[in-house]
Amino acid sequence: MAPSPMFETDDGETDDPARPGARSLSVTLRRLRRAAGLNISELAQRSGLAPSTLSKIENAQMSPTYDTLLSLASGLGVDVTELFAAKPSASVSGRRAVTRSGEGARLQSAHYSYELLCADIANKKLVPLLTRIDAHSVKDFGALVTHPGEEFIYVLEGSVALHTSLYAPTFLGTGDSCYFDSTMGHALVSTSESPALILWVCSTVVTPLIG
Numbered sequence: 001m002a003p004s005p006m007f008e009t010d011d012g013e014t015d016d017p018a019r020p021g022a023r024s025l026s027v028t029l030r031r032l033r034r035a036a037g038l039n040i041s042e043l044a045q046r047s048g049l050a051p052s053t054l055s056k057i058e059n060a061q062m063s064p065t066y067d068t069l070l071s072l073a074s075g076l077g078v079d080v081t082e083l084f085a086a087k088p089s090a091s092v093s094g095r096r097a098v099t100r101s102g103e104g105a106r107l108q109s110a111h112y113s114y115e116l117l118c119a120d121i122a123n124k125k126l127v128p129l130l131t132r133i134d135a136h137s138v139k140d141f142g143a144l145v146t147h148p149g150e151e152f153i154y155v156l157e158g159s160v161a162l163h164t165s166l167y168a169p170t171f172l173g174t175g176d177s178c179y180f181d182s183t184m185g186h187a188l189v190s191t192s193e194s195p196a197l198i199l200w201v202c203s204t205v206v207t208p209l210i211g
Contacts, residue, residue, distance in 0.1 A: 026060040028083055032076050047075030065109040066129065067147055079122040097121040104130060111135040124204060131200040133190040138163045144185030149203040152179045158196030163187045
């Protein structure tokens with residue numbers, strides 16, 4: 001579900017080290033990259049990102065979009081939750097995770113503010129996100145996002161417009177939901193006066209993202 005969600009430029013990223021999660025993410029990313037025996041250029045190539053973008057993320061000078069995180073996870077060969085959780089659980093049966101209100105791992109990008117739910121379970125088939133839609137115009141995006149997978153959105157507060165490459169804009173109010181193919185270009189904007197709040201569920205991406 002995500003905005004991506006895929007960028008060879010810095011479009012859609014926010015240069016602000018004070019963004020929630022920026023510092024802890026930079027430390028985790030650097031640790032995972034070194035554990036994989038990769039330098040910044042090698043990971044950038046595997047992830048389809050510009051080396052300068054990766055360097056900014058590692059130095060907490062940029063908060064990436066969720067979809068850029070998916071690209072990084074793909075390049076590292078890890079589950080995206082490992083970029084958020086310090087100690088994600090192993091892949092065993094009978095797993096369970098609980099996220100109390102307001103305690104999810106947080107990340108903010110130029111267009112969306114995410115709270116990753118149940119991040120302590122790795123290798124999930126679904127990635128649930130409580131997402132605030134800050135963008136109010138599709139013009140805020142450099143281009144519609146496209147990546148492998150499927151997404152489900154449920155509007156909790158306010159209203160949104162789902163812009164896609166194949167359909168006219170779809171307007172959704174509180175209580176409305178939509179399921180769509182992530183390979184179709186897409187972007188979400190708030191159509192309410194205040195940012196909208198949605199539950200955004202993405203299928204796990206296991207192949208490199210497309211931009």
